[in-house]
Amino acid sequence: MKKTIFIILLFVGAAFSPAESITRIACVGDSITFGASVKDRVQNCYPAVLGRMLGKEYTVRNYGVNGATLLKKGDRPYWKLKAFKDATAFGPNIVIIKLGTNDTKPQNWNQAGTEYEVDLRAFIAHFQKQPSKPAIYLCLPVPVYQDRWGINEKTVAEGIIPVIKKVAKEKKLPLIDLYKALTGKPGMFPDKIHPNTAGAKLMAQTIQAALNKKQ
Numbered sequence: 001m002k003k004t005i006f007i008i009l010l011f012v013g014a015a016f017s018p019a020e021s022i023t024r025i026a027c028v029g030d031s032i033t034f035g036a037s038v039k040d041r042v043q044n045c046y047p048a049v050l051g052r053m054l055g056k057e058y059t060v061r062n063y064g065v066n067g068a069t070l071l072k073k074g075d076r077p078y079w080k081l082k083a084f085k086d087a088t089a090f091g092p093n094i095v096i097i098k099l100g101t102n103d104t105k106p107q108n109w110n111q112a113g114t115e116y117e118v119d120l121r122a123f124i125a126h127f128q129k130q131p132s133k134p135a136i137y138l139c140l141p142v143p144v145y146q147d148r149w150g151i152n153e154k155t156v157a158e159g160i161i162p163v164i165k166k167v168a169k170e171k172k173l174p175l176i177d178l179y180k181a182l183t184g185k186p187g188m189f190p191d192k193i194h195p196n197t198a199g200a201k202l203m204a205q206t207i208q209a210a211l212n213k214k215q
Contacts, residue, residue: 024132025050025060026092028078030102032142032203033064037194044197049204054211063087070099072119073112079123091132096207097123098139098178100160101193105150109159117163124171137210138168140179142203146192174210181206 027033027047035045042048051060063086068078078084078099087095103109103116124136140161144153161179168175181202182188188199195203 021057023058023094024090024092025058025094025096026087026090027060027062027064027096028087029064029098030068031064031066032101032194033062033098034066035200036066037190038197038200044200046200046203049201050207053204053208061090067102068099069102069108070119070123071103071108071112071116073115074103074108088130092134093132094137095127095134096137096139100141101151104152104155104160107150109155113159117167120163120167137174137176138164139176140164142178142182142195144193145186145189148193151193176207176210178203178206
């Protein structure tokens, strides 16, 4: 009898183990998520800062990749990267998507810009059908303070942002306005494209506020 009770308690304890109570957050994105212009990137990229802000009940992982595009026909589709497989295998409870900046490059937008909405919907659907059934948060891109490497403000503002807003509204997904949060702060962008450490911290704060609001 005692042995039976012990086994039952063992299973109950496993079912409610601390590991199961940890919320897994996958930060999917490009070099801005990766932390390309952030000093001591591993410690100060926005996902790392967000993880410290949220505390020990959360595990936040950085799946940002330099040059990644949301477009399947882009010059570096996120779909084909190891980070895409890793983010999926992570079994996230929350997925924060911030892709679109590299899609504004002429070789991407001029070739397949009309497919951005279709690809965004497919990207969302991919994660929504995973066993962990994660909540999806869509981020608006940060501002572009100087057109460089083909990345340009006009396409961000007139092409990418309207589509993300439309999809978020139709699919009833929370929208995180990083564009507004970092507008008027060119000093946080040393190369005019990538936020620095202070910019990454502001991104983390903005995302944390959105997560807290939804909960």
